[in-house]
Amino acid sequence: MDRRRFLQGLTVTGAGLGLGGLTYTPVAPALAAARSTATMSALPPVRVPVADLPLRDYVPVTRFTSDDVDWHVVEDLRHADGVLILHNGNLACVFDKRTEPAYAEEGVPYLGMKLADIALAEADLLADRLLRHGEPDEQEVRGAAPPPASQLNPENYYGRLPWTTFVGTKQCADTMPVYTSGSTRGYHSDQVFADLHDPKRVARRREGVLGGWLPAVHKVVPIDEGRWYDVLVFADVDAHDRFVVQTWHRTALVEHGRISKVRYGYSYPACPPRREAPDAAAFYRALLRFHDYWQRELADASVATVPAPGWSEMARFAFARELVVRPGGDYPKYGAVDRDYYGNEYDGFQDTFTSSLYANLEWGRYAQAAAVLDEFFDDFIQPDGMINMRGAEIGQFGLTLSLMARYLRYTGDDALLRKHRGKIEATAQILLELHDESLALPRDHPGHGLIHGWNESDACLFPEPMLWWKPYYANSALAVRGLTDLAGVWPDLGATDAHTTAMQWQERAGTLRGQVERSLRANIRHDLTPPYVGPLPGAKLTFRESLTQEKPSEQQWPHRAYAELLQADILPDDLAHLVIDCMRGHGATSMGVVANVAPPSADGRDILGFISYGYAQQLLRLNRIDEYLLFLYAHRYHAHTPGSWTAGEVTDLSGGMPLFCIPAQMTIPLLVRWMLVFEDSAGQTLHLGRAIPRTWLESRKPIGIDKAPTRWGYTGFQLRATADGDIEGTVTLPQHAMPDAVWLSLRMPVGKRLSDIHLDGQPVPDTDRRGETVRLRGKPGQRIEIGGR
Known part of the structure; x- marks a missing residue:
């Protein structure tokens, strides 16, 4: 829903669970060195x-x-x-x-369909049409609807006057x-x-x-x-x-x-x-x-090389824009210019923190990640773990814990986490207490054993906000992810009885994980096509039916609940596929991106620009690469203003100007990084080039990334197709440790396949090939020559 319409309406209506499976390898200097501005200013x-x-x-x-x-x-x-x-x-x-x-270029909008039909259909008609041949065509996606603004x-x-972009500096407190x-x-x-x-x-x-x-x-x-x-x-x-x-x-x-x-x-x-x-x-x-x-401000970011114009530049631009939006470069602001969302009531919004920390870590911007983390815990996390903001989002507490573990694995900077150790533990304690409350419910209660709470901060704005204090699956799923990941590194932070605490968190995560799966399976509606599962147990209506018939609806903001459930990555593959199919088939996606779900209207079907990256992440995990690329293309061309790249929190399909928010801006950096370098949640497998579009290799231009951080150290690769159609390139294995498996994807152009692949001149055995993916073996830091015919 458009933010201003939403606020107007308010005024009217009054992975693996074993500790041994998680690795921790320090790969960066301590905080003091990582945050040194003197080093950056001395760069030529x-x-x-x-x-x-x-x-x-x-x-x-x-x-x-x-x-x-x-x-x-x-x-x-x-x-x-x-x-x-x-x-x-x-x-x-x-x-x-x-x-x-x-402006909208010449051509028939909406691929020849009527906007009203697209808006009212449960199925994502635009996605279905764009995926009809498999991998979507980037330019067809671009022209599928008028661009924002x-x-x-x-x-x-x-x-x-509707502004379409803005300028500023790191040191200024406004834009x-x-x-x-x-x-x-x-x-x-x-x-x-x-x-x-x-x-x-x-x-x-x-x-x-x-x-x-x-x-x-x-x-x-x-x-x-x-x-x-x-x-x-x-x-x-x-x-x-x-x-x-x-x-x-x-x-x-x-x-x-x-x-x-x-x-x-x-x-x-x-x-x-x-x-x-x-x-x-x-x-x-x-x-x-x-x-x-x-150039100095972004000198530490990984460098991606891709043949299609704009993609690597969009990632770097997002980091520059974040510094413009954040006063002093680190103080959080959700939006820019207008009171919505530049007002202080939005400053502690958890998504601003988690999306920034995640993206900066993925691109090796450790100094910025440290500054964002330190500032947020200083000003917006209270000693009891509660946020200094109007309404908490329970799932984001779990994501915060997971990102603490990622920060330590990537940077090796335990000093900063030790500084905030008490607040981190208090955050975990909130989830444990909420879980205890759910366990006290009768066993036949739909929410027994599932964490109750708001999934959306805006719930606090309504006359009866506790209507949304419900057992959304995402609350428990991200709690499992956060407790599991944090437990894997907690002993490294020197807490009293750290090993005992870590084991207790693992045990609690296992209990929660099992209950999420059992409850979700018990609530599948096989009478609908595709099978339907709601965002919380016990719901009798689909989210579209509920939003239309129940005023207010406990299923409001289902887009967040679904995206966070998938991002947590705790479901077996069959259930994760089911949730995605349910979203695409019952009205929760728009042009392949998570939709901003509201009561259906013939006026339009909105794209959710922020928080939706969790959905895309699960597409990649499940190897649904065509859908991942559709998400990537649609987000670029229909959640950003063209050329000036102002990302909207929610964008419609009719060309209006969306409200900017920085978490939406941080989505493209995450998507581009993951298409090139992606690691599984359990810390066992590293994927390289998993979602490279097939047309990119056909261009014969280089594709790759240098100095991409992972929990095992920096890695990178370079690939290109020769004039003869062969593939050549190099891979640098992670510098400090080897995961259980490293897989390189060689996504050939349509109609072509690799007849043989050589690594350092030696043919790859069949046991190390899975279709277009090749398993790489070697020592940490080893450079491997790639050849394919």
Whole structure:
């Protein structure tokens, strides 16, 4: 449900369980070294040799001096995505420009179906159509519905200008919205070119970010052939105002390969004699510092190489945007700009914490992960384990415990967890106490032995919030995951009676796990097709029936309950498949992504941009790769604004502007990382390249990732197809320890298969092949040469 409509409505209605199976290998220095900003600031700036750049067709723009070095600005103005380069004769900063149309392109929307039919159907009709041939086509997914922010009606935003993106810095406590024309609240681009005030002209804009992933706004508004308005906006990284975001602007008219008119701006219109417009040299000098600032901030992230444009850049952009949203880089904010969700009542939202910690760990951003963890436990976890926020989500307590274990396994930083050990243990104790309460219920009670509690924070906003204090399966499932994972590392944190406590947690997790499975099997409705299981036991109606007939419904927010149940990964495969099939067949997915489930309406069927990554994770575990890729594509193109990549908490399929939230932004980094490197929940198996699209190998361009963290140490691989259609590449096994199994997937283009595979020149025995996957054997840190015919 749209957040503003939801709030308006309120005002009206008043893995394995054995300790021996879990490994722990420290792979990073202690917290003090990991969080050192001195190390980051000492890194040399990112530069490219000028000799490697084809500058022949570039137009000189201006020159400037920085730190006594002369710099030249040149730009390819033959087309709107031409590269901008700053160079000093020897070395250069390269700013790629790649924009996407912010409007619905020509074609029949919804793959020829009616939106009302898609919205009212229980089955996910768009997903069914997009998966009809197996692996979905990325461009077909992109065109399956109008992109977000392509249909903007101010009446839908209470008369306010609908911003589509924003800028800011790590040190500033606020952000600055940027509107469709490129204007901000302080600087108006239409004062330079009146055409930019025309909503019809601006509606045909293209949007992007500068430098591939840097948090700078680039907008292109076409005029006619060879002529366009070009707008650049970025935040001043040298400014240290507490709340005011100072911004740099370039608004230009490009005509037939030349800039015929340009105006540079800084934060506000000129107000002589005290405030004059900056010159070009000041703008590009600031752009150089902006480039170096952000390159240093993300220097520790793993580097992914993929042939399809935008994917690795989206991951890096998300981390830059997180720093922009978080005041000081670590204080949590759920949204940006508007009170919903920038108000302090959202700051302690558990999803903001868990999605950030998870994504930063998966990309090796240990310093940021440590800062986020430390800040959240300091300010938002109370000594008794309760969160400093209006409404708890019980499942997220379990996910928090699981992520504590992941943090320790990845970083080896026990000092930070020892600091917060009391609060971590108190968090676990909340789950144990809730489980005790459920065990006291009569054995014939549907919720006996299952943890009761809210699955959604918004339950606390209703007149009778305890209506939703129910035994949702996800509460218990994530408790099992959290207690199991934390028990595996708890003795390493030096707690009194740690081994005894860990064994008790394991025993309790086993009891809960068994009850979840028994209850779920007992509540399957085989009279429906596909078989149906609700988000909690004892429900007589499906969630759609309940939302329509029961006011209020105990099955509200079933999307969260299903996504978290699957993310916990405690169900046998047959039940996990059943839950996914139930969601797709009974109205809980939209274009292959978890739907934001509400009473069915012909007006639309919404995509849930945040928390839904748990569903995608289970698709990958179950090897439902085609569906995983559909989720990936649909999330990119229908949960993010095109080009500017502003992720929506909930997005509709009709092109409206969603409300931004940072957990939605952190989803693509997780999905891209897992498609390349993914480890199972039990800590036994490592998968490499498991969800690489088949078309990527066909491109003959390199695919891989370097320095990807795992519980066994850093790993990575590089693959590519040769001109002859063979496969070649390398894999670097985890540096500190070997899992029980390492599997490399070689997903060949449709119609092709590998006739033989060689590892370090030796053929792979049949016992080490499973279709397109190959088992890799070796020693920690070993480099293996891959060859396939």
